[in-house]
Amino acid sequence: MALSRIQFDILETMARERKPFSSAEMISTSHSEKEIADALRELDEKGYVSNGAITNSGISALEPYKVKRAIFLAAGFGTRMIPITFNTPKPLVRVHGIRIIDRLIDACLAADIQDIYIVRGYLGETFDQLLYKYPMIKFIENPMYNEANNISSALVARYLIPNAYVLEADMLLSNPAVIKKYHYTSNYLGIKKPFSDDWVVRAKNGIIYEETVSAEGDDVYQMVGFSYWDEKDGYRLIQDIQDVFQSPGGKDRYWEQVPLVFRKDHYQVEVRECKEEDIVEIDTFNELKTIDKTYDV
Known part of the structure; x- marks a missing residue:
């Protein structure tokens, strides 16, 4: 029941x-x-x-309501982190001695999420090093990573999305408790802010009704690249991701625009609030040097 x-x-x-x-x-x-x-x-x-x-x-x-699996999107170039990403994909960059993705995987394991997939593309073979510490990981190859946006990573992993987390693999996690074992319904993580010039969602009564860039107001949440998709929405996304990808300009879309923009009438996605200190997105090499002084040489 x-x-x-x-x-x-x-x-x-x-x-x-x-x-x-x-x-x-x-x-x-x-x-x-x-x-x-x-x-x-x-x-x-x-x-x-x-x-x-x-x-x-x-x-x-x-x-x-248990999360069945976690899907990490890790195929991108990380161009804004050059020069360190010349030879190392951004999720494998070490911050204070720990790879960025390790904190995310550890948080999933702590929440009893054992079924873990990594969608890889750029320098994909370098992710094999994770298997020494995390032998349970499975890899999904994205052959389109150099010609399409991250919707191509969601496309190759779309059949796994029901009852799953979809996580950007390059987010520096400080609070592992944001990864939870159970979820009632589909949701997208966001930081409530009165103003943001970054990607944001707007929500009414906890339900996302708009995704945009730059907004202000008491309904604004800066987007964090962590989301959960329940069984019903996950199965709906299987077709919607493919349809949007195959539409004109579809390869240039961000994957979350499928449920939040282009097919938003199919979904009722909650915003799940977190704090700014819970997760940090390191966009540039200069930001990395500010956070970890070992790179400031």
Whole structure:
């Protein structure tokens, strides 16, 4: 039986925190204390919660919402990071001694996401080094990386998208907790800002209604390249990605423009808020030198 949103939020919190809660006010969700108290009674009646803690039946009830796999988009050139990306793809660049992608993979493994795929293109064979530490990784080759935008990476991995994370592999992750084991519905990660001149989404009642460049207002979220796609939306994307890619100018699109722009009437994608310090995008070599002084020589 499907969970309501509030039931899911409570069970997910309990499973993540791994501790009992003595009262509704101790459970941090966006719902009111009364709503939580009522939902807790319902969960207790179903046997999903007992003495303020999630039961084995509750864990089983979360299983349909479990992230099944993670897909890393790692085929690009990383041209703005030249000269370091002449011989090293950006996700393999080390920051404070750790490869950028390692932090992402470790966060997925910590969330019990074991099925991990990396879409590679530029200097693709160099990603083989990851297998020594992460033998579970599977690679997907993108032969179009030098002639198309990252929609080509989504195209070659599209059949894996249902119940999956799609992650840009060159984001420097500081807070691994943004990678979660369970999700109720499709969502895109964003940093709430009053103004941004970067790529942003605008959301109303938590649902994304526009993607654009540069915006201001209380509904603006700077885009972070992490998203989750539930089963229904994932299967819909299989066809939509292919259709947009094959349309005029389709090769030049960013992959997330498929559900957020060109086929947005097919989707109701939530924005999932994170903090600016959770994830850092290193765009240029100068920014890398600022973050890691070992490169400032």
